[in-house]
Amino acid sequence: MALQATPYTLPLVVCGFAFAVFAVHLARQWNEQSRDVQYAIPLLLATAVWMLGYAAELSVTTTDAQLLFAKIEYAGNVTAPLLWFTFVLSYLGYDDLLDRRWRLALAVPPVVTYALVVTYPATTLVWTSTETISKGGFVALHTGHGPVFYAFMVYIYALVAVSMWLLARRLAAGASIYRRQTTGLLVGAFVPAVAGLVYISGANPFPAVNLPALAFIVTAGAVAWSVARNELFRLAPVAWETVVQEFDSAVFVLDDADRVVTANPAGRELAAAAVGAHAGEALTPALGGDCWRRSGQHECDAFRDGERHVFEVSVASVERGTSRLGRTVTVRDVTERHAREQRLEEFANVVSHDLRNPLNVAKGNLELGRERGDDDHFEETADALDRMERIIDDLLTLAREERAERDHATVSLAATARTAWQLVDATDANGTLEVGGDRELAADETALLRLLENLFRNAVEHGSASPALQARQDAVEHGSPDGLTASDDVAADGSHSAVAVRVGATEDGFFVADDGPGIPMDEREQVFDRGYTTNDEGTGFGLAIVEQIAGAHDWTVALAESEDGGARFEFTVE
Template sequence: MHFEYTPFLIPYIVGGITATAMAVVAWKHRGRPGATALCWLTLATAEWSLGNAMELCSVELEAKLLWSNIEYAGITTVPVAWFATALGLSGKGEWLTRRNTLLLLIMPAITQAMVWTSGHHELMRYNIRLDTSGPVALIAKAYGPWFWIWTAYSYTLLAIATLRVTRATFGLPGPYRAQSRLVAVGAITPWAASVLYISGLSPLHGLDITPIAFLATGIAGALAILRYRLFDIRPIAWSTIVGDMDDGIIVTNFEGRIVAINPAAQAFTDQSADCVVGGDAADVMARWPLAARALSELTGSSGESSLEIADEDVFLEFRFWPLLGPGESILGKIIAIRDVAERQRTRAELVEQHRALAAMEERATLAQDLHDDICQVLGYLNVRLQSAQAKLAREQTAAVRSDLESLIDVVRDAQAEARSYIRGMIGEASPEREFVSRLQGLLRDVESRYGICTTLTVPRGSSEGVVGHAGELQLFRIIQEAATNAGKHADARNLWVSLKLSRAYVEAVVRDNGKGFNVADEAALPSSGGCGIGIMRERADRLGGDLTLRSAPGEGTEVRVCIPLKSKFNEGD
């Protein structure tokens, strides 16, 4: 086997090296849809291009035929690999099962057999000879019937794949329109070159310029991946988002960059798609700090979250879901924004009804307590005073003096009991008990009543009085409700309560490891859960704070409340 140099080698070698480099880049992104298939596509292209270079520099016909046969390993792999790449990039990778892949490879396998046995039949090619009329010696041949069958099959796969990728990428908004143009150029260029070669219209007479055209594919693909982050953006199909939804929808990729945003979300954020697509979602959500923080805490997590925020004249609900890909891999996040002002009004009406019902129950309890305690004391005093009056009439002054001293003790005890009862009714702490001490007492009660192991974490410095007396009272009631819910409904083994101070807020977090629930079903919870959550939200709102509820089945529940320090709501304290 002899070889000779020809300058026509250079573009084929450059194309082969470029395709190999592309394969390395694609392999580094193999966890993303379509990346593994692209790796095989570029490896097949490299084999095809480098094999063609060896064919050109070979001298004997037999050597050229050998390298031509070797090239067919790449030639027959390219259409199937490109088809698989297109399925992955357009979100249809689940179609590429083992069975379907084997079916796609039947035609390439038959073609390989036809190529290597072409000396015994004329189905693939015949009348093979060496053409030395041009600047470089080439194989001249006539094509047999199986070649045209294979060509029809490969062009069908190439056409379907190119159409699918083009349709999918042209749907991207904003700066990623450049990405779609690169993908289109990379897909169409080698396809057009193949048509020119087979039809005999190649600009380089007799030379198959298809591998050279794949140099454009390599450059376009490298730019799409390295400059426009092809595999970071495209796995999410924008067609899954309904453009005319009333809810705002923002889709991010795994790294938190915005992939797509529908018109409703653009209205909520006051920003256009051209401005935000490709940017950091945290920047877009910056006007709602609590929502931005909730999004950052969920990065890389499969959990869901929900919170409501008052924004000027509207009341917004934010929900966060993981965007799952093949094998439950996390591709990014879906953020839904909904105006829930009407629902908030309905909730307020329900809370008001619940408050009225609670007031009626409190009146009934108060009447019973008055009958059982105060009335009984007054009846006892009446009997004893009448007895003292009778003794006084009989001039039994010593006995009367003893009765009066006893009655004074009864009145003092009754007065202390009444004061304690009134403090309990209005939720006022005893003067000698500070806020943290009350929390410790609450958790001891939860431990003894429900058998839960509790942990309380407080700042090193004193947190007493930072939100005022009314703020401490409401904050205590929120923590009490959350802890009671965990004990009564969550089947939790552990309960953690923590306080955190910042310059502007005091934050309380109540978290358990119980059975959890779907936050979307909050309104359907029983009164002890749903309305209790509503009351907690109302207490937080009353202090100008925010309450966030996060839970999922099997993942426990977290209630997080932030209250401003000495806000205008506490100025009266």
């Protein structure tokens, strides 16, 4: 059997052996969890058979020898398209779409076609004729094609078209490393597909030369690039089709080696999770621990930018059949929800304590009133019930303020302050209001009204013990060189002088001040706590409501001492 040298033989042999060696390498490293590799190994071997068989066909000169190697080569030719299709489905996570019946049905055309090739010349449905022709200094086998050949081409290009469409979708939506992987796969499939069309169309510039087989040289280069630069066959997409990119929650997909396969935008914002990085390097610092390793749902704490955050972490295994491919990690920042739950618990404790005291007073006085018939006990019972009503009203206000939707508008500070004072004054509050400079605020008018009303009530309820007021009253009682009179400082019914409340604008907000007794330094951090009060008749929720309304407007509130020694609440709104 005479041999010949052609310009195509060496590249075909080199690339064919490269495919075969790489298939063996993958087989040694393969485990059942890597389903895409399971299909990549026979695909590489089929391509190697196709290329090495054609190299052998080009190396001999007799028709019988060339026909023999052509039949061997066809074993790879007919199986490679189906193997390519199943590999793409597995790579993209769609292989479960093909059940056993579909796989058997898709395997029928390759089996039938190869059987007709092997039995040539007894059958001529694939090859109608064969001859050896001389071409450019070497001889090559030329085959005529029958109806089954062209039907098989339709089958092949249907599989190629669907697989390339799926890859193009992945190219548009995948993470950067997957876009590069997909680009390599598309190039590796596109070049042989175009070469095949040229080959069967009759426009082949090299008659009797198998262009698709030669095009696999380009495919070999694309695969080598994807393996070396983009971790093809080592880092495959896992479960990404189940993840919505627009999720507010951070979502990470890890492979079976706990490497980050991909992350949605929220995940990339939460953690610097580069594709291929180990989750221990990316997620552990962001979550404050290895809670991403534990399956199920749990919470973990982390400090970010000096603030404590609570994360709800949900970890689920990604499986195909009985094989585990990796895991998905979904992270939600539940810091605000956690704070609300803590406030609710705090609420319950305050309610149980603050309502129980007046309830016990009411019950005790009611029993005494029944036994003795003394109206004073019934009056004390009514006072206790009134206190309970005030506590309940304040609790409802707090609850409504927390979930209220704000309708911001431009509001006058001075006008709102006067309206709030009228509401306080209607309850016979003993005080006076002075409004200084006005300013316009972007605020919910109803909420601002409630904020000012609570501050005014706090001032008049705590102002009767003011040293300044007491000094002025003493001056009236004992005479004063400044000419103060009882009518100036003592009400007609003999009650103490009115508490003076002042509202005004500042450079960056506004203030509310009074000339009452003020708030000691060691109590200023506590006055905004829910249920905290130094007044037996107070509910302890007024200033908590003030702070909550301010926070809802993104304002800050600070407590200081007024010029008259009373309390001064300063609000920063800019």
